[in-house]
Amino acid sequence: MAEIPELQQDAVTTVREFFAAMEMKAVTEALELVDPGIVWKNTSLPDVRGVDRVRWILDKLSNPRFGFRADMHHIAADEDGVVLTERTDYLRMGPVEIAFWVCGTFELVDGRIALWHDHFSWENFLRGTVVGLFRAVLPR
Template sequence: MSNAAEQIVVDFIESWNRMDYDSIYAAMADDIFYHNIPMEPCEGIEAVRAFFEGSGMGSDGAEWITHHIATNENVVLTERTDKFRINGQWIAIRVMGTFEIENGKIAKWRDYFDLAQFQGEMARVMGDANG
């Protein structure tokens, strides 16, 4: 590992893969800024919890695959494929993530992805009422 900031992000990704929400939330600062671009951002740990708990995804499995990781001091960039199991089927979304670490916690987290791809994957596993 390049440094402590990178290890925090690697551990965070592993927490997602175990769907260990206690560890996921423990890795975030109380005043975290999370932006799942192009969606609306969340500010504060309670807003992030509400976002994940209210997403309606109903995921019962996750596998985040890190293809590349780069670190510059307290900033960690990841190129990933984030997979989630929903209704017994897997969706997969390519993601670029930026994590800013302060005082040993994730203080800012921005993920960039193709919303149309995500919506298409969700429609596939949830059943598209218009299809």
């Protein structure tokens, strides 16, 4: 088996640590892994530019009424340290948990996340919302 170059391994580790910090609602720790000029893109939504704006959103998501977790299905980096993820994200709002598929691209500069670009299907997100609502209101 071929050895994974250190830059690729470091980039994958950084992205994994970023997600772990977000799941633990450790916003400060998550933001230590991003570049001050980070750009966060989501399919068809306005770009979020800069660490202060990303902090504002992550602080809102760290409210006890909300939750976030991700199941990482695949993660890989190229020789430049660009990381691709395929995952299922789970957003919780009160008793409703929405599961949806996401493909993410992370570009690192000097070991920090400078671009976080998530691609997802609105149809898949809406389907996850409907399923989450049914699970929240129907007894099991």
